[in-house]
Amino acid sequence: MKRIFLTCLLIITTIGFSFADTIAISHFVIKENPFAKDEIAIVAVDTAQNIQENVSGLFTFTINSFTEQLTFDKGTAFYRHKIEKSGFVYARHENDNGTHSMLYYVYRHDSKLSPVKIxxxxxxxxxxxxxxxxxxxxxxxxxxxxxxxxxxxxxxxxxxxxxxxxxxxxxxxxxxxxx
Structure with a gap:
C-alpha cells in the first residue's frame, strides 16, 4: 500500500513540474522584413532589446485596428501585408500580463522601410x-x-x-x- 501511495505521489509531483511556462510577449519592436520587399516584421524582445528566441507559436496582434494571427518562429513574425507608402503602424498585443502597444511611423524611401518608434x-x-x-x-x-x-x-x-x-x-x- 505504501508503494502504491508513493508511486501515485511521485506521478502527481512529476506531472506538476512537467507543465511548461507560458511564453508571453511583453516587449516587441517593428523592423523591416529582410526576406520580403515592402513588408515588416514584428520581433519579440526583452527590455534590453535582445531578441527572445524562445518565443514560438501563434499570437494575436491588432495592427491598425485589424486582428491578425501572427506565427512567431524564434522570436520573429512576419506581417504579410505590403506597405505601399509611408504611414503609421499601431501594433497592439494583449496577454495575461496586460496590453502592450507600440506606435511606429514606417518611412518608405528607396524601396526600403525605416520604422521609427513614436x-x-x-x-x-x-x-x-x-x-x-x-x-x-x-x-x-x-x-x-x-x-x-x-x-x-x-x-x-x-x-x-x-x-x-x-x-x-x-x-x-x-x-x-x-x-
Missing part, C-alpha cells in the same frame, strides 16, 4: 506645445492654429486616426503607472 509623450507634447505658444504669444495664435491643422492633416493622411491617437496616449500612460 512615443506617446511626443504625441501629446506637440499639441500642448502649440496651445502653450498660442496662449503665451497672442500674436502667434493664428500660426499655432495653422500648425495644429497641419499636424492633424499629416496624422490623418498617414493613417493615424483620432481614436488611435488617444489609445496610444492612454496605453502609454497605463504603461507608465502600471509597468
Amino acid at each position: 512615443s506617446w509623450i511626443l504625441l501629446i507634447s506637440i499639441p500642448l506645445g502649440l496651445v502653450l505658444i498660442g496662449y503665451l504669444f497672442k500674436r502667434f495664435i493664428i500660426i499655432a492654429i495653422v500648425i495644429f491643422c497641419i499636424f492633424l492633416y499629416f496624422n490623418h493622411s498617414n493613417g493615424l486616426s483620432i481614436p488611435t491617437f488617444f489609445q496610444s496616449v492612454i496605453d502609454g500612460l497605463k504603461g507608465m503607472f502600471v509597468g
